[in-house]
Amino acid sequence: MSLQIPQPTAVLEAAKRIAEVANHTPVHTSRTLNQQTGHKIFLKCENFQRVGAFKFRGAYNAVSQLSAAQKAAGVVTHSSGNHAQGLALAAKLLGVKATIVMPDDAPAIKKAATAGYGATIISCPAAEREAICAQQVREHGYTLIHPYDNPNIIAGAGTAALELLQEVGPLDLLFTPVGGAGLLSGTALAAAAIQPHCRVIGVEPAIANDAQQSWQRGEIVRLTAVSNTIADGLRTCFVGEHNLPILRQYVSNILTVTEEEIAATLRFLWTRLKLVVEPSAAVALVPAFMGKIDPPGQRIGIILSGGNVDVAQIAPLFED
């Protein structure tokens, strides 16, 4: 099978397509964070993106690129998270029917939010999600929009980093969280396109380090069980076939972090920086926040990937 791997310029094209519909999210800085780390840190706040996460960027880019016939038929995906909402909204804005296959045990609030954008929800046992998705494609001619293993999803995801690099100027380092690696591979393409000297680094939970292993070995390593990391957006068990070649070519490193480090960084982002971010977003800030980036004095970008989180559920992390 010959894969169509997106080039760095694909991010520039995606940026034009989404310019009128996506939020140009703000970049936050913090005196406290800079003093504490010795770096100059720029936080790209995708928690303020539409649907509360960067996922809308790739979804809109992907749906907008479909042929007229594909648009008329509709799109389908399987996701219980931010991609579901991103695709539902993108499809709605483009007048395309969306069907989202969600596991039976997905939170009611996420099902309701996705349905609220006009998508049709199909509930099924988690293990049957891919099969049911494939069945929908066969029976209805829907186009599958994969959450991360898709060139247009990757290019769209990279537009967050593109905006950041264009706004703040030269960066030494750029960190993103890694789940399926859609965001990381898109970010790497963005840097390659306009700041090739900026090193792009992925960060993932140590208990879900499939991307690190895949990047090191040069082949897709699959976790045999779903991790229970608090960074629920990063529980993906393997990176995509379109993603790995980009990681190997453009990504400088993939680091891992502990659950305690994620929690401490999340607390800082909420209580000091007043940002509602989800644990997956906090992951990208961990290495810098924990003082692991030497030498000091670097200009560092962080993609805070999203802010969709149940406050009541996360509150125990804030107890003494």
Next chain:
Amino acid sequence: MSLQIPQPTAVLEAAKRIAEVANHTPVHTSRTLNQQTGHKIFLKCENFQRVGAFKFRGAYNAVSQLSAAQKAAGVVTHSSGNHAQGLALAAKLLGVKATIVMPDDAPAIKKAATAGYGATIISCPAAEREAICAQQVREHGYTLIHPYDNPNIIAGAGTAALELLQEVGPLDLLFTPVGGAGLLSGTALAAAAIQPHCRVIGVEPAIANDAQQSWQRGEIVRLTAVSNTIADGLRTCFVGEHNLPILRQYVSNILTVTEEEIAATLRFLWTRLKLVVEPSAAVALVPAFMGKIDPPGQRIGIILSGGNVDVAQIAPLFED
């Protein structure tokens, strides 16, 4: 006693003094909020201000205006909230010794934050706060920086609204929460200075409606017991002598809201807009969010006053 009531131009002067040290906080907007309310709403995010609240603005303006002798002697105040931290940081930046009288039962986290800015903390029973503060003034020659009943505090607080009005252009309405009315009176001066046609409205918890009564009667009405509103920054029992004349001259209305309305608005700000704000800040958005502002189509500014809140403590508001 002849009071020195600040003029609208005092806000313009304060803005120059704080320009280099205060954060020029961002203005957030939301498609969802605008669609839901039928208005165009601009949220001035003072939760992103230094110390996490607008209070830093007035504190810095006030301390910077002291004479050399006053600065050499030091400042004192009584506060268990945001003014304590605002004054502590302002004094530190200006090389002035600060003493903060806090009630014994103030949260340890707030005492630690205030001490972290280099202030001396004096703990005492809540009922003795004012007496101990006065004693410190007598014994050490400190200058009392009152949390709201002070012309320079008022003018400094108004700079948040000034920035908002300068950034977004003409507004029809501008809402702030009301505790002691430092923010409301400063905001009213800011509008009078540069947009006199913009109507300024205060919002306070119905169970702590002393400002509404005072504004209506034209005399300071004192609550006989401290309210237990969840908007803990608005539990002040009476507005200041400097504040009331400004409210009477420049404020169009003072509205009250219920505890349930505050909680619902807070949940929206956290879960949809991804902003960590304290309940007191949510208060200002309640009338617009609850659909009580007619006719539709107005341009409305909201001062989100701060974001200092204990996540674990507030979490029950987010439970189903």
